[in-house]
Amino acid sequence: MKKFAILTLIFFSISLSQVKIHDAELYKGMSPAVPNDIFPGSAVMIAGDLWDSFLPIGQGVYYSETANNPAQLWDLVRVGNFDRQWSTPTAQWPGGYPISYFWAQDIIAVEYSPNINPQKIRSSSENYAFMIYTNKLDALFGRGPYFIGPVWLKPDFTVDADGSYRYALYYESGFPTNLGVWVTVRILQFTQNWNNFNDFIIVGLTFKNVGILDVNADGTPERTNNRINALVVGWFSEVMHSAEVGVTGRRTANRFGSGRNSGYIADADETGAPWATLVSYAGVNPANYTAYPDPNSVPQGKRDMGLNAYPLGWYTDVWFGRTVLAVKNDSVGLPGALDKKTIFDSHPVGVGPERxxxxxxxxxxxGLDNRNDARLIHTILMGTWYKDGGKSNSTTLLDLNPNPNYFQSGTVGDPLSFVPKPAGQRGKPDGDKKSTNVFENVWEDGWTKGYSAQHNFDGDAFIGCGPFSLEVGEAITVVFAEYAGFRLPGLLRSLQAARWAYENYFQVPAGPASPDIKVEITDDNKVLIRWKKSSDENDPNFGGYKIYRASAFPKFKSTDVGFRVLQRYTEQMEEGDIKDTYKDPINPKFDAFGALKDMQAGYWGPYKVRKIIPKNQLSQYANSSGGYDYAFKDDALDVLLGFSYWYYVSAYKNLPSPLTINGRSTNVLESGRVNVNGASGLWEGTYPWATQNSFYPTSAEGQKKIGATVVVKSRTSTPAELSSGVKKVGVRPNPYKKAALHDIGTQHKLLFYNLPQKCTITILDVSGQIIDKIDFTAPNPNDGTYTWDMFSKDGIEVANGLYIYVVEYEGGKQVGYFAILR
Structure with a gap:
């Protein structure tokens, strides 16, 4: 098998502007991928079904930090929620589902070395220091921060500059730090939706010790040959459940109520090695416990685990995980490279039954994760090595003696003095919480080792590795994975996929190239999907295309469809709704059915297979209009005026023999869900549904690139058509009763259709008082509709009653009536 690194060297053969090679590393300054991005240089990864965003400190800081002020810096990489408004995705699964499950996440690195921080900057001890960046370090290193992408890659890991394949998405950033370490962040995500390969994100951090120590980051180094003695690196997650992102592209509601739980799973997988994963999930609402945390005290009908966004009443049961896949003694993170041992002569993670x-x-x-104290953060990120490095969840109970299972001696609180027992006599260090086997609010079978805990904004879940030493000139790479899935089994499948991808040099199976698509509304108010040929259409194994559709109506029961179908629906090779064969079971312990409300589809799905077009039938759909190659008209009876839809087209190939990975087999591979409603699959400044965000595109091309919701709209009417009676302006629904079937979420809209290109709509009550006046200009000839939010010109929600509308246009007017009955 051809081996690839984590993409550091692949760019050397590619012609990109302003690329320079510096000390055998890629150095590139680059404009942001989105000109109006409020966080230029960040990585917004939306290629798979897990959406998240990453802000390395070299590219900016989040809202609680102050750039270039060492006393107000601690994060190495901020993960999500940069501005306290969730204006970029924060752990959203499935991709395009408008719920963020964490307040935020952070990757932090801390060093221990005697008297390294004499000013005690953000530390209660002079022996600890956060790894940070300020712009005064640029001159010391002879270069400043850079970033690349996110950019598309092809299966051979060359850049897919025009997005014609969209196999994987890659990002890279590098920056100097106050500890004399150059940090390179590399992030990789795949689009392949079979076997959970699109449900994880790989985050690699390379630490290369240059030796220029400037702890207070003032531009004057304290040492130029500094050795890193005991570096720890960790991933923190503030469990929230959850924030909803609305049409403004910002947080619009908190959806609290579920049990905010995290934990660590140490049970063995099928190979006998522990899963070794941090998890976060929605447990039973603690208010439903009579005697918390005794699960037997939950009354019948109150076992409501899995309601991640509790007030919505949707059973989603999303689980998130984070782990350290590897720590390698190289500058890339190759699976075949030597493992970097801890300073205690151990494997960085553990192998086999010791994983x-x-x-x-x-x-x-x-109080263990106090960001004001580097000493505490360092302590818990290497907590397993102490006698009690956090397992008691109390700063007063910390016992920083060396863990007796592994060490034979050492000075309390000084990890550099810890002396391991002879090889063969070392036991499992157990100074952290993952060794306690204490559980709260666990409702999944098979989880008996590790821990689980309840959160209430009282401390983050975390996983850490180290401590590691770094000689001057030495580099190590820490490889993290973030993943998600439906219920615990789905999460573990995603973890398996991430591990397999890493261990196999990221040779994730590739489907055909993803086609570019365009979705249009026809004259008869139906939907036409156009697409270009996949560049793999000449492959002898090429099978054809599949057209998927999600629709906001009708609503459905979340325990019947919902998230149950998300991890397997693409396996179905039959047209129609997703069959039970491809649905994962809900938790059999869930019994709070009375708390459930009907669910509504969105950009995320759930999708059904609207049409399968085999290669031998493609000629029937050939249509070169508009620069595309094929077209399919969705004229189904449930395609209705005013209703919202999401389509995507995948290309598939039939494999000559079954492919088996992690015990699961397939005969078909297809391209991913990256072209919804024509989307580019890249972050375009805001969310596809954020129509009230200032970055939301107004042009047809911009809305295509962002994957805007397709609403079936009437074409504009000519004055002659209206005057002659061929067409008539209408309102639907009429009467409006509580809600319209075309409404999405909490939006309530009345739809005017068959409007002319330019007109004035005046809405009056029966007494003749003007309620609202709208000057309408159609954005294009295909859109003769206007949605009214039923608020008056004074911003007051209109009352129940009968209303008159007058539509005035050049050469005439039309008058009609509608009623509102809330």
């Missing part, structure tokens, strides 16, 4: 032994995991409850 996870040498990681530290727990919660920051009890």
């Amino acid at each position: 996870g032994w040498y990681l530290s995991a727990g919660t920051g409850r009890g």
Whole structure:
């Protein structure tokens, strides 16, 4: 098998502007992928079904930090919620589902070295220091921060500049730090939706010690040959459940109520190695416990686990996970490279039945994750090596003696003095919470080792690795994975996929190239889907195309369809609704059916297979109009005026023999869900549904690139058509009763259709008082509709009653009536 690195060197053969090679690393300054991006240089990864965003400190800081002020910096990489408004995705699964499950996440690195921080900047001890960036470090290193992408890649890991394939999405950023370490962040995500390969994101951080120590980051180094003695690196997650992002592209509602839970799973997988993963999930609402955390005290009908966005009443049961896949003694992170041992002569993670032994995991409850104190953060990120490095969840109960299972001696609180036992006599270090086997609010079978804990904004879940030393000139790479899935089994499948991808040099199976598509409304108010040929159409194994559709109506029961279908629906090779064969079961312990409300589809799905077009039938759909190659008209009876739809087209190939990975097999591979309603699959400044965001595109091309919701709209009417009676302006629904079937979420709209290109709509009550006046200009000839939010010109929601509308246009007017009955 041809081996690839984590993409550091692939760019060397590619012609990109302003590329320079510096010290055998890629150095590139680049404009942001989105000109109006409020966080230029960040990585918004939306290629798969897990959407998240990453802000390395070299590219900016989040709202609680102050750039270039060492006393107000601690994050190495901020993950999501940069501005306290969730204006970029924050752990959203499935992709395009407008719920963020964490307040935010952070990747932090801390060093321990005697007297490294004499000013005690953000530390209670002079022996600890956060790894940070300020712009005064640029001159010391002879270069400043850079970033690349996100950019599309092809299966051979060359750049897919025009997005004609869309196999994987890659991002890279590099920057100097105050500890004399150059940090390179590399992020990789795949689009392949079979076997959970689109449900994880790989985050690699390379630390290369240049030796220029400037802890206070003032531009004057304290040392130029500094050795890193005990570096720890960790991923923190503030469990929230959850924030909803609305049409403004910002947080519009908090959806609290579910049990905010995290934990660590140390049970063995089918190979006998522990899963070794940090998890976060929605447990039973603690208010439903009579005697918390005793699960037997939950009354019948109150076992409501899995309601991640509790007030919505939707059973979603999304689980998130984070782990350390590897720590390698190289500048790339190759699976075949030597493992970087900890300073205690252990594997960085653990192998086989010891996997996870040498990681530290727990919660920051009890004040343990205080970002004002580098000493505490360092302590818990290597907590397993202490006698009690956080397992008691109390700063007062910390016992920083060396863990007796592994060490034979050492000075309390000084990890550099810890002396391991002879090889063969070392046991499992157990100073962190993952070794306690104490559980709260667990409702999935098979989880008996590790821990789980309840959160209430009282400390983050975390997983850490180290401590590691770094000689001057030495580099190590820490490889994290973030993943998600439906219920615990779905999450573990995603973790398996991430591990397989890494261990197999990221040779994730590729379907055909993803086609470019365009979705249009026809004269008879139906939908026409156009697409270009996949560049793999000449492959002898090419099978054809599949057209998927999600629709906002009708609503459905979340326990019948919903998230149950998300991880397997593309396996179905039959047209129609997704069959039970491809649905994952709901948790059999869930019994709060009375708390459920009907669910509504969106950009995320759930999708059904609207049409399968085999290769031998493509000639029937050939249509070169508009620069595309094929077209399919969705004229189904449930395609209705005013209703919202999401389409995507995948190309598939039939494999000559079954492909089996992680015990699951397939005969078909297809391209991913990256072209919804024509989307580019890249972040376009805001969310596809954020129509009231200032970055939301107004042009037809911009709305195509962002994957805007397709609403079936009437074409504009000519004055002659209206005057002659061939067409008539109409309102639907009429009467409006509580809600319209075309409404999405909490939006309530009345639809005017068959409007002329330019007109004035005046709405009056029966007494003749003007309620609202709208000057309408059609954005294009295909859109003769206007949606009224039923608020008056004074911003007051209109009352029930009968209303008159007058539509005035050049050469005439039309008058009609509608009623509102809320």
